[in-house]
Amino acid sequence: MAAKSFDMIVIGAGPGGYVAAIRGAQLGLKVAIIEREHMGGICLNWGCIPTKALLRSSEVFHLMNHAKDYGLSADNISYDLDAVVKRSRGVAKQLNSGIGHLMKKNKVTTFMGEATIPAKGKVSVKTDKGTEELTSKHIVVATGARARELPGLEADGDLVWTYKHALQPPRMPKKLLVIGSGAIGIEFASFYNTLGADTTVVEVMDRILPVEDAEISGFAKKAFQKQGMTIMEKAMVKQLDRAKGKVTAHIEVGGKVTKHDFDSVISAVGIVGNVEGLGLEALGVKIDRTHVVTDEYCRTGVDGLYAIGDVAGAPWLAHKASHEGVMIAELIAGGKPHAVKPESIAGCTYCHPQVASVGLTEAKAKEAGYDIKVGRFPFIGNGKAIALGEPEGMVKTVFDAKTGELLGAHMIGAEVTEMIQGYVVGRQLETTEEDLMETVFPHPTLSEMMHESVLDAYDRALHI
Structure with missing residues (x-):
């Protein structure tokens, strides 16, 4: 079977990959996109979008509880966690099908399957129907990232959760431990705390939301404590003892370890780039701590091979990935785009x-x-x-x-x-x-x- 040839092949259909494909098609390139799981990637299916849907529910719940402050009355206020989650999944599903539509509209050829790059300019895709061989002078790696798992603190989906479990929780936590206070950790802490979970946040750095301005972090800490959260900074979870329906966390602060019991734990300690299984090392791509090393134009140093979004390093933001996708497509089409400047990219955290x-x-x-x-x-x-x-x-x-x-x-x-x-x-x-x-x-x-x-x-x- 002859290999199918394209002007540009994109591996990964998250906010970096699918936007790169659309922009490439707009510029007249013949584009293929490969996705192994969901169109729209983590952001749309298991990240940015569904979390905002959950947080909106908790925000409305918070307002209902404060109806009196607005001269309104609302009695017997409660929530149905399954219905809250169902709404969130529905929002994600609606957008997921929208991406498929955008690919069709822009005449982007979509392959659902696992991609490898066996040699320069070649991509092999394992699909349900067999293997497809594709060729292109320009290959864009937009494979994203996944949750980092710390040894001993691995998720099991029952007592210890990643963001994915937290989006479809097996139960409403009564006593919740959140490990990590970046955007993901704080958003989930905010959501569950507002719905009534007794929430503790543990952060290894000297303050929560460590990438933010120190004054803003301090303000946030006070606001969260006022809402009933326990915040532990310069703290580390050394181990988790799992028993039936209970987790005992050994938390070290200032050299002293204390034990605390929880019924649910969310681990949000950063991310790991999806660099495995593609054949990148064999091609000579440099990988530093699970992220592909690129120049300011997302070029890997291997001719015709680019990496964008989370797999190419910080800041780990969907809008950075999308902007890089546009830049790459313009570069491939012969344009002269400006490089994306990380310091001009805003960060947003949707806690309360x-x-x-x-x-x-x-x-x-x-x-x-x-x-x-x-x-x-x-x-x-x-x-x-x-x-x-x-x-x-x-x-x-x-x-x-x-x-x-x-x-x-x-x-x-x-x-x-x-x-x-x-x-x-x-x-x-x-x-x-x-x-x-x-x-x-x-x-x-x-x-x-x-x-x-x-x-x-x-x-x-x-x-x-």
Whole structure:
């Protein structure tokens, strides 16, 4: 059987791979995409999207419990966990079928199966019907990542869960331990805590949400503790003793180990790149701690072979993967795209309160040698926040004192995951403090706090 030839072959149909395929097709390339499990990848099926559906349910539940604060009454408030999960799975399913439709619409040839790269320019796909041989000068590896498992803390789906089990839980936890306080850990802690689980979060670093600005981390910690969470920082789970319906965690803090009992544990201690079984090493691809090493244009150093998204390293964000997918397709089609700059990519965490940031933290800006000006504005000073009943939060901006460049922005509070984009666009357009000060923000909106935070950095805040 003759090999099928394409201008570009994409391995993995997550937010990196499927977007690369669409953009390639738009540019007139003949594109094939290979997916072994679900169109849309983890993000759409088991990550970003279904978690947001769960968190929306817990947010509505939280509001129902506080109906009195809004002059409303709601009695006998309860939830049906199975129905909450069912809604979340339905949202994922709807989007999953949408990706298949997009592939058809853009005339992308789809192969469901396991891919290997036996030689440069060749891809072999094991499908239900047998093996397909494909050829292309350009192969894009977009195979994503999976949950990291620590020895002794491996998931079993019953007592110890990964994010996948936590999305379809076997029961509602009464006493929950979450190991790791990055975005995934904190989102699940927030969800289950809001629904009534007695939740403990253990973080090995000196603060929760360790990639965020220290001030935002501190604010988040206080908010979570107020909601009844137990937060343990500079702490490590040394071992888990599993018994029937019970897990005893040995947690070390400051050299001292104490034992704590839980009925459910979620492990969210990072991710591992899906680099195995493709034949990458044999081709001469460099792999560093399970991630493919690439240049700023996602090239692996092996001619015609690229890697994008989580498999190619941090930041592990769907929108980074998508943007890289577009860049790669344009590069392959002969264009001259700009490289994706990691520091101009926003991070969003959908806990309660929400957290969002872009650019340098205050500490990182100082470390980089900048002379800085920092502005802050609290939610309590904003009319819309008070009207919403969401007066807890802050917006923080970091500027280069010499040039007025916006170096970073950090927020915590209601809807900040939607607001951050204003600063992202500003940074993309190389805005200065003057541009932002002269921008008229509509009233009453939460976005006015973004304006006030800029004004505050230059001692010009009006409402505080």
